[in-house]
Amino acid sequence: MIPATFDYHAPSTLDEALQLLARHGDAAKLLAGGHSLIPAMRFRLAQPEILIDLNKLDGLRYVREEGNVLAIGAMTPEAWLEESAVVQQRYPLLADAVSVIADPLVRNRGTVGGNLAHADPANDQPAVMLAYGATIVAQGPGGRRNIAIDDFFVNLFESSLQPGEIMLDIRVPAPGASSGGAYVKMERKVGDYATSAVAVQLTMNGPTISAARVALTNVNPVPMRSPGAEAALVGKAATEEAFEAAGKAAAAECDPSSDLRGSADYKRDVTRVLAKRAIRRAVARAQGRS
């Protein structure tokens, strides 16, 4: 469990980081919180020649409201979101999620940007940001660009970030009136990846669900939304029958693999159960009941 030899750079500006990345290309890996990369290096599953440590880029650490958007710097530790009053008051889905990402030690170092950029369906932020419909801002040799979260996850461990690009921030649209969200996760123990987890963000119009985004954690090779679950909710009254239909749709659409967390069948059924619970809680929040 000793990594192979590598060179280490800790740039203090974004420009410097971009230049290093441009110079070293595929030989380099960006180091954020390191909670996925460093274990992979210790097992020698990853053997980058160059590590570019972004932790000195203090300018990429912030949580702030900018107009109708919550802007989160890519290098912001998850723990900052946990401690943010804005997140706790106005972004309950995100607040739910950051309190169950791994454990407090990991959340103190693990970053929101790293959690997304690794494009690991087992991570929690991908489903959360899919449910919010967030936008990723990245900068590379070609300049700065926005990437819709729906276009961000390409494959297992592969995002649409291009070689030479560094993620700058994550922009989460503020939930409107009568909106509610929730994240419900099952894990074997604290610090484990989810057996399954469901992120829901929805809007109510009276008794009816007028908009809904439902996304799933660790039950698919790529982080995914469940269009079937969303369709089962939008335009429907918020009833247990609708929740069950949405849960069943999510269970049918996901594609979990069997492992020590459970069989694919088990994970599908847990996804159904968790989806119902997340939707129930999101509706309650949208209706101001919790």
Place this chain on the structure above:
Amino acid sequence: MNHVADRFEKHSPVPEGSSANVPTTDELRITTPPKVCGMGHRMKRKEDPRFIRGRGNYVDDVKLPGMLHMDIVRSPYAHAKILKIDASEALKIPGVLAVITGEDLKKAGNLHWMPTLMSDTQMVLPIDKVVYQAQEVCAIIATDRYIAADAIEKVVVDYEPLPVVVDPFEALKDNVIVRDDKELKTNHIWHWEAGDKEATDQVFKDAATVIEEKMHIPRIHVSSIETCGMVANYDTAMQHMQIYMTSQAPHAHRTVFALVSGLPEHKIQIISPDIGGGFGGKVPVYPGYVICAVASLVTGKPVKWVEDRSENLQADSFARDYHITCRLAADKDGKITGMQVKTLADHGAADAAANPSKFPAGLFSIATGSYDMKAAHIEVDAAYTNKPPGGVAYRCSFRVTEAVHMIERMTDVLAHQLGEDPAAFRMKNFIKPEQFPYKSPTGWDYDSGNYHAALQKAMDVIGYHDLRKEQAEKRARGELMGIGISSFTEVVGAGPSRDYDILGIKMFDSAEIRIHPTGKAIARFGTKSQGQGHETTYAQILAEELGLPAQDIQVEEGDTDTAPYGLGTYASRSTPTAGAAAAMAARKIRAKAKKIAAYLLEVNEDDLEWKVDRFEVKGAPDQHKTIQDIAFAAYTNHPPGMEAGLEATDYYDPPNLTFPFGSYICVVDIDKGTGEVKVRRFVAVDDCGNIINPMVVEGQIHGGLTMGLAPALFEEIVYDENGQNLSGTFSDYLLPTAMETPKWETDRTITPSPHHPIGAKGVGESPTVGAPPAIANAVVDALWHLGVRHIDIPITPQKVWKLLRAKGVND
């Protein structure tokens, strides 16, 4: 080593007084003031100032001048021929000094094989084939730990994979032979039995009710925070081998090293420094130790080897892995009358357990537990499979965990089947207080006990009857809640020399006390603390006996050049053996002190009486000599004709084992949607006889309960059909954290051991032994009405979910 051990025929009579009907109390016995801090005081641990300041000294902290580093190439296959080992590329790396292969060890004096503590053999490094995944294949010696790690990546080994046998039942068919080095081409290792077969068969014939369950106690791993390691330092000039080693039994290891290597025993010094948890995993001798020592012998330089976490978790110290079929018989009144057990033990590729020699299945025959029954017959067969060596005693008092899980699960099944409340059923079947001393049907002599008192206390603390009402209400609403009980009997303190030895060395233990002129003292022991708190509790025993403040007594263990010979610390044996030796040695000192006091006070010895820390003239308490006065006189003014000094040694051979016990009650809630089990409450009432330090006992129990929760709900080492360990990292081998751990509610009763000098019993393993069935019983209790009788541990959410859906329960 195919043998039938019939130890119970050979069992000699138990010495008088080694068991008795002893009254039970709740009150701690405290006879010394806080200044002295003898038994019963909640003294803060003397070792903690260095641990909490990061000033402990572990094997990996040892750095010697010119020290080299070793890393090990391990097999990716569970069973494969080795065609070629090519280390030429590795040897080209600057800083790489040597590669050590099985051939090299063979040339060095047939060191490529070693004996296990169970008189089996185990490869140190292979020549022909590997027999489990992660087996040591060869070692690299380098000037730097990192260079060694790079070098093992460059060693090319050609393997020819062989068919793999993972399942022990399949192994007994002998289609694939794991150990073809043996004369007998079979995977069957040994057969062992205890109890009276004919009497048991008769009891089953006469039974009104017979139940049978099959259960698997899964393979688990000790996973101590500190992995195993060694620094071997061979001095070629002095021909002296100094070894720092993660050892729970440094003296026994020194003797084994001397016998295996041929080095004279006085030229071997083993130092077991601070140990970061042992739990039985640091009793066996692992191949890495032997290779490391050989590397130092060959190079004449210090060599360090410390396993990393993956190596530790994949290759070392597996425990349990018992496949049990158990039958219980009862009469028409619901009294348990007999027990029949057949067990297949999966030992992996070698029987490398560390049981007393006459007990290949450990003390498993304690399986009749806390219940008075007429007859029992217990059989165990052991098999080789293509897995790392198993059967290590992981905080289980030599297979008592398996025994207790079985009897406590079976008791619950029988109670439920008979429609009786599990608590009332236990009360009815317990050995009664007046039956002690109690001879069990498998030959054990229980020293003392009061099972009714412990269970009653646990029921009172948790509010048992209210919980049953709550459960009924919840069940009516379709909610799943369960209450589980475990009323265990432990057997610890191996052991009396007539029955207990390891490789022939009797299982006594020792204490050596020297009191300095100023009344301070040093005490050394043959045991070795790995977190148990010996530096504190042994000092408290001596404070109790001698009146010296515990703070004034330095306790040392672990250096074979200074400590008296002993068998080490495991199986909850330290207090029953070395703790007894401490008291006995102290009494020898007190006897001499009395003579000195009589001389100083110019009175007859008979005119003196002992009071806490002094001898007083009877009826004239102002005429006295404190232990400190006497210590000074022992060096400055000792009686004519008497040897100077004040010291004593005791090698304690216990007359019997000690039998701690307890009752645990657990409440669980089950999530119908996900199958998750949440432990809502857990009350543990333990009885370990007289208590030396209640805080240390509670600490032991908290840790042990967590280690009992772990296999009940989380931990299992899982192999695929190719013998690949699927749980070889902590992402999949699930150690519970504080978040998974319920708030433990501990309480006690006190039923002293009649034969132990201070009435104490061992306690370190009671909670690990007692907790798993309480949790399993609670889960089954929640599901019994659905037709669930048994669930194998670990009770994972998926297992519960599967049962729920099969029984039509949904969310």
